[in-house]
Amino acid sequence: MSESTIQINGASSRLPDTGRLADVLTERGIDPTDARGVAVAVNERIVRKADWVDRRLEAGDSIEIVTARQGG
Amino acid sequence: MQASNTNDTSGRTTGHECGDPLHIGSLTLQSRLLLGTSGYPNMQVLLESIAASGTELITVAIRRINLEDEQEEGFLSTIRSLPVSLLPNTAGCYTAKEAVLVAELAREALETDLIKLEVIGDDETLMPDAEQLLKAASELVMSGFTVMAYANDDPITCRKLADIGCAAVMPLASPIGSGMGIVNPYNLQLIRELLPDLPLLVDAGIGTASDAALAMELGYDGILLNTAVSKAEHPVKMAAAMRHAVHGGRFAFQAGRIPRRFFAQASSPMQGRVGQ
Numbered sequence: 001m002s003e004s005t006i007q008i009n010g011a012s013s014r015l016p017d018t019g020r021l022a023d024v025l026t027e028r029g030i031d032p033t034d035a036r037g038v039a040v041a042v043n044e045r046i047v048r049k050a051d052w053v054d055r056r057l058e059a060g061d062s063i064e065i066v067t068a069r070q071g072g
Numbered sequence: 073m074q075a076s077n078t079n080d081t082s083g084r085t086t087g088h089e090c091g092d093p094l095h096i097g098s099l100t101l102q103s104r105l106l107l108g109t110s111g112y113p114n115m116q117v118l119l120e121s122i123a124a125s126g127t128e129l130i131t132v133a134i135r136r137i138n139l140e141d142e143q144e145e146g147f148l149s150t151i152r153s154l155p156v157s158l159l160p161n162t163a164g165c166y167t168a169k170e171a172v173l174v175a176e177l178a179r180e181a182l183e184t185d186l187i188k189l190e191v192i193g194d195d196e197t198l199m200p201d202a203e204q205l206l207k208a209a210s211e212l213v214m215s216g217f218t219v220m221a222y223a224n225d226d227p228i229t230c231r232k233l234a235d236i237g238c239a240a241v242m243p244l245a246s247p248i249g250s251g252m253g254i255v256n257p258y259n260l261q262l263i264r265e266l267l268p269d270l271p272l273l274v275d276a277g278i279g280t281a282s283d284a285a286l287a288m289e290l291g292y293d294g295i296l297l298n299t300a301v302s303k304a305e306h307p308v309k310m311a312a313a314m315r316h317a318v319h320g321g322r323f324a325f326q327a328g329r330i331p332r333r334f335f336a337q338a339s340s341p342m343q344g345r346v347g348q
Binding site for chain 2: 002008009038039040041049053065067068069072
């Protein structure tokens with residue numbers, strides 16, 4: 001089986017075997033059940049926090065994980 | 073959110089922040105100075121500047137989380153502990169589509185409907201792209217956002233933003249970070265005349281205290297600034313200066329200035345002069 005690639009914050013990454021967004025987040029230290037100050041979009045569509053646990057990803061998906069930073 | 077004044081580390085009384093609130097959407101602000109959080113020498117100076125300014129609403133940008141840098145988490149948790157509300161912006165967006173996505177991400181991340189809408193037309197002037205701005209504003213208002221729109225100092229665009237349902241319109245004084253102050257006071261006055269009942273704030277290009285005071289004297293409801301404080305030689309002192317300038321300008325506006333006269337009018341009485 002060929003490796004499946006996804007994009008996370010502009011960098012290529014391996015799609016987890018489970019295909020779950022929750023696992024992508026957990027691997028990066030983000031608790032998918034309780035992460036204040038964080039938001040996620042997949043393929044330029046927002047994924048609500050309530051849907052993080054159940055959301056499945058596919059090869060080629062582009063994920064943005066964002067937070068608030070200093071800004072004017 | 074109404075801020076208490078207990079975070080004012082200067083120990084100054086802040087009585088003049090009460091009694092003249094600014095209402096934007098469902099937000100009530102006692103301070104008419106809004107402050108950006110970018111470009112400060114360090115976090116400590118940022119925190120002290122926020123305190124010295126008396127602001128109750130600070131802006132933040134929405135950016136990719138740095139998955140290797142935990143210091144970032146420190147920023148948000150630190151500012152969340154302050155008695156201020158957060159106003160996320162769509163800085164760096166060039167299209168309505170980008171701005172709408174960033175606004176939705178901001179709402180999801182920060183659990184607020186407030187958004188400072190910026191849709192930029194070019195990199196050198198950072199002036200808004202009016203067409204994309206109007207498109208984004210329309211979509212966001214329909215999605216229930218409280219939109220504070222950063223706008224060109226063009227009365228027609230500002231009126232269109234008001235008609236769309238923006239909670240506040242924020243024409244620029246001059247380009248972001250330029251410090252040039254108000255380059256077109258006539259336009260800002262026109263905008264104020266055209267939109268007498270909508271919260272209007274001057275946003276961008278403020279350079280020093282007198283710029284902020286002038287904007288308030290023109291009848292604007294508030295000021296949003298960042299670089300004027302963060303890049304000042306002494307940011308904390310400038311933050312305090314801006315606080316006083318916004319008050320001074322507001323009082324002067326409420327006091328009703330004298331008209332300008334071409335010729336002099338003696339202020340001392342002519343009757344009873346010696347030798348007459």
